[in-house]
Amino acid sequence: MRNGEAAMKVGYFPGCSLHATAREYEESLKAIAPALDLQLEEIRDWACCGATSAHSTNHLLSVALPARTLVLAARQNLDRVFAPCAACYNRLASAQHAIEHDKKVASQVESILGASFGHPIGVLSIAQLLSEMTDRIRSKAIVPLKELKVACYYGCLLVRPPEICRFDDPEAPTSLESIVTAAGAVPVKWDKALECCGGGFSLSRTASVVRLGRSILRSAKDSGAQALIVACPMCHSNLDFRQRAINRSAGDDRPMPVLFISQLVGLSMGLDPVRLGLNRHFVNPQPFLSTISAGRVEHREQA
């Protein structure tokens, strides 16, 4: 474990949504990084991982796009690259896996990129990165979260498939729980932690997303959680931005704040909720923030 070591430097691949719909994710990461002695070195001139659209349509493209990023990372002398978005993480890790295990694809991609692969790159999810730093998180958690009950939501791609991720248990994961525990919150037991939120179907099959979100939110609420902790911009968007539609379809008006895990860690450090981007949420976080006596944010109701 790297707990307790001096500053840690990792490559940083924000992915497209962290510059747009999930700006608060990046804001919160950048806010907590200094306190954790974590240096995020952005990969210069990175490009989109290709996401679902690439792997659904062209396998080679789905390896080549993230492979380019991995080559750039190697050129920057990085051993490990952190991809905060679970979907980007999956694509980068899958590409690295293909490079190492599928010689045919690896050589095709090398010729496409006109570059050869350097040393293998370790691709990190946020769960893996922060669970390596639980000691630091614990030591920086100065705000008592008052037995705050949270439901940790992994979604589908954070720990799956196991041969790609090679981290945590694909069926009974505990890494997010260990992080929120370090931050002072109490993870609840619930059974939808690994259900899919509908991911890339937000635009093309919105009804499916609403149906899947309904079951996740109901389970989280029934478990007594006061907030849902996520580690993926798509999950966040489907559960926060779509939450009003979901609640409406379920006839359930109890709001459930959906926080990025980095935001929760930031709150435990006593960081300003606005710095952590909590003002950008669609579900009003104020009642929740008040329960832990965090600062105020200005919230604008969804039209």
Next chain:
Amino acid sequence: MSRIGVFICHCGENIGRTVDCAQVAQAMGELPGVVHSVDYKYMCSDPGQALIKQAIKEHNLDGVVVGACSPHMHEKTFRKAAAAAGLNPYLCEMANIREHCSWIHEDRAEATEKAKGLVRFIVEKIKYNRPLSNIFIPVNRRALVIGGGIAGIQAALDIADGGREVILVEKESSIGGHMSQLSETFPTLDCSQCILTPRMVEVAQHPRIKLLAYSEVESVDGYIGNFEVKIRQKARSIDVSKCNGCGECTKNCPNKKIPSEFEQGLGFRTAIYVPFPQAVPNIPVLDRDNCALFKGRAKGVKKQVCGKCATVCGRRAIDFDQQDSFITEKVGAIIVATGYQLYWIGKEQESEILHGYGEYGYGTIPDVIDGLQFERLASASGPTGGKILRPSDGKEPKKIVFLQCIGSRDRAKGMEYCSKICCMYVAKHTMLYHHKVHDGKAIVFYMDIRAGGKGYDEFVRRAIEESHALYLRGRVSSLTRNGDTIRVQGVDTLSGEPVSIDADMVVLATAMRPQPGITSLAQKLSVSYDLHGFLNEAHPKLRPVETNTAGIFVAGACQAPRDIPDSVAMASATASKVLGLFSNEQLEREPLIARVDRQTCTGCFHCERVCPYGAVERFEVKDRKGNLIKVIAEVNQGVCQGCGTCQATCPSKSIELDGFTDEQIFAAVNAL
């Protein structure tokens, strides 16, 4: 100079048609060392054999070569004839000029030439044959049976009834095995205890069975007919000679809340206990890990913390200071019948190739139980008195989902094999449930129904048609808690529809696995085992109860998943093998085995490495004063099977296989 007789057989027309036998006989007669060479119509006939016998006497032959059919056909015949005439049978050999010559060639000249060559090989070879005598290995006509489940019990009783002594070793404090835990048995639904208990008692009372319960095999030396087995008798803390099984100690033990292994954790026992009322021997054992007295001792408390059992024991049979003891038994055969254990779906697994079921909660969801636990719930003598009740809250479950193939046929979990018995016992469970809870609903998720066996498929049909069990074909994706029910997320592949069921109880038909510790036992016995630890039989079809080590046999579920009838049949088969072996005082073996030249052996032990039987031992050569000169190889006559791999491997050619010595082969090759 040798005095060899050559006899060329016409085999009627079989050889004579294509081979000029007279010409062959004549050519052979000209070879140096051949003093007599004739051809005859049928060598194997009585007159033919008489010809050989007569010639041996008349010409004082010291070698006989019969050019005829395959030695597989008549080698024994001719050797017997030679022996009858006073010639050592191993000085008689055959040259195959029928199967390997006359039957496969048409050209008479070519075939005759070839026949000459073939016979010449053997003539040259036999000049170097030595008289050999058969090896006799004394047989210790007592058997060891390892494991006191139904297979071990059956084997022990059969051998003892056959008149031979048996030592039955059981690691638990009572014999009976898993069968004693079962409620009723398929396909007849007769009560397991009712049919098993009499056999257990019979074992205890049999004059020729020495029962060593609460004991384990420590080491095994020797070979067929002559095994020496060291057995560890674990400390029961009871003087067995004094205990009369009155049960006072058990009654008075203050610690009554220890989960009972026999009840699969669904009931409790005391620290000093008998696992179940019908136990044989009916002598308690003190579980030192859970005994207050021993816990106190471990903590270093000076005062004796408890000791109630000793106080109430009228016969002063309790011995807190008892130690493990060892005895050595000499036996001629060993039967392994160590049985099985059930796979457990938890996260921690005993080997790297196995994986748990995270999607079923790794065994942490209440009221998700396994098949043996259901047996205990259904058993009249079980923790619920035969009522089907949920372990969590004691409520009667109205909807039970049974899942088949848990672990079995699941490469992802590390067990690709079928456990064979689950289809049957799940059908039985649904029936028992239906009989006990009339308004209950049994739902079974299966993949295929494998009910091959007498009355087996009919039994499954009864479960479906009469007990109204609902069979859904498909695997379940996940089990999750849903309030106080269990959400079963499955599919019925026959209709193609996903199925979601909220069950009150889930019963997992988990895979059969060999007992823990089987591999270390197998290593002690030099018996091979498969990837999963199931012991390997010598031949899957023709030698199903023998192992690759002579004198060691397998019965029951230690060899592969087996049900009761299979296990019992195997057990009786091993018993008949053992009784056959014991029908003679000595084992007679052909003397075609390896021997070491002590002069030239350098002790590099290449032979030891290649010997498939572990027949090569280390022998210390000492001078007269007892100083060690060198350590060399020696062949154990009882173990060597005569493959000769050692000889081809030996760099200095210091080990020879009788019957196929280097000189013999060299001579044959030189005859080219």
Next chain:
Amino acid sequence: MSVPAKEKASSFEPNIVAFVCNWCTYTGADLAGTSRLNMAPNVRIIRLPCTGRIDTLFILKAFERGADGVIVSGCHPADCHYTAGNYHARRRFAVFRELMEFMGVDPQRITFSWVSASEGGKWAEVVNSTTEKVRELGPFVSYPRVAHAQVK
């Protein structure tokens, strides 16, 4: 030393020795006989208990004594009567074969095969194809032979 030209004789009948195991190939050859499968008469069998017993010296000696080809045959993997003799033989002959090739002995002169007790047909094929191959290669006079002791 000049390289000998292809040693060929038009009416050449090769001399081939087969070292076979007792349990599989010998029995397979018996079956070929029982089935009356016609085959070349050039191969003579020397029976051994197991391929594990077959020493490389046998083959060297056979060539020295004038064999033009050699067959070594035994039980298929996993079928060895002695459980593992054929596995040891397999390594021994794999190495031997490559070394002989390196020293200029055409590997076509040595045939290795697994022939089970039920493969009479395969045995006939092995015999015929080896005979054909060796016939084509011609007499193996370039092998360092001993003076041919005439015992015929």
Next chain:
Amino acid sequence: MSTSSQPLALSAGTPHNRSLSAQILDVTGLDPARCYQCGKCSAGCPMASEMDLKTHEIIRLLQLDMRERLLASESIWMCLTCETCTTRCPNVFDPAAVIDALREIVLRENPGLVPRRISAFHSAFLDQIRANGRVFEFGLVASYKLRSGALFADVDSVPGMLARGKLALAPRRIEAIQDIRRIFEQCAMERPR
């Protein structure tokens, strides 16, 4: 799978090496013969209730080499690639990867079979990458709407997004955009239409 009233016309005449199974094996290294139809994939699939062909049925049609029916099915476009089936498959098979491969085959062989909304989304998404190297979400949404015809869905969310600073109005292009163009060209990208 019960919708067809015709008996299965098994294409027994197709040699195995030209079957769809063989094609899948070639592309993914996964042999559909490995599946024993336990259905655990379908049992755990979050989209199963909306699919006309459940996951195990997709694999079954593969085994039966029912190429046309399989490739025309909308179900293969409904997979979320959540990997639940892959993670739980008792045969260490990978249905999610097989479905990806099937999609690729449809795009290459008969792009007209791709459902409009799905192809609109993927085209819009990949166009964004091709043009800028990254996805510019405002552009993505606009382009998707034009292509899919779902013009008015979600329009009410735009102000909310803008107010929260979540939508950039102009795309930012990466420097080495030629790299990306090259990747697309070399991958012989069949564009969904």
Next chain:
Amino acid sequence: MEELRELAKKLLQEKQVNAVVGYECDRRGVRPAFVDDPAGCDRLVFDHRCVQNLPAYLSPRRTNVAGLGRLAVVVKQCDARAVAGLIRESQLKRENLVLIGVRCGGVAANPNESRELGAETLALRCYGCSGTETAMADYVVGEPKTVPAAGGDRDARLAEIEKMSPEERLALWKEWLSRCTRCHACRQVCPMCFCERCVAEKTQPNWIESSPHIQGNFSWNVTRALHLAGRCVDCGECERACPAQIPLGLLNRKLAKIMSARYGFAVTDDPSTPAPIGSYRLDDGQEFIL
């Protein structure tokens, strides 16, 4: 050098060993030395001329050496492979030996080499060697050294022969092996040839003709090489000892190549590594078997 002498002295003085086997100078170069007196330790040397494989003296066949009792032996990394081999084959007990590992930096092909060590003089077996001490060593002496760069491809000759036709190869070997006088120097110098009675001397039957004619020579050299398959420690002493200058190393190298390609085996100084001949895997290659 002082370090080595001091250590030898200490071992002898403290009676840890009865003798030290090392190297000393003679008039032309270096030769093996057996020192049983602390005062004699100053004779000991170690430099690039210390070519000989001293463990060859340890086999029980050398009864006069075996009679000395507990010994200390100076070993290079390559020599230690022979020690490992002898232990593996029950010929030596590790506890009866003290191994003085030297950091060698490569040796010359010839113990009488007067030139410096370089690409031209470097022994073939040192090509690609790290020159570090053996992991088996009880003591390590000398400063770390670098082995000079090799003078070319060690196996160039081997590759050349492999490319020839069978007839050319057979002719070549017949030519070489006809020179063999059956002096058996190759066997005497080999640390792994420790049989009490060599197969070549077995008379009943006489597998290998003992007179120096090509037929027996062929069988002898094939058999010698095969007996060393997977056991040869690649010290090159047989070839150095051969008065007829037969390139015996080629046979050994060919076998090493086969062992590596077929069974992933490379000779090592770890006695616990099992030898490739005498073991097997179910999936061993059998492409040559019908």
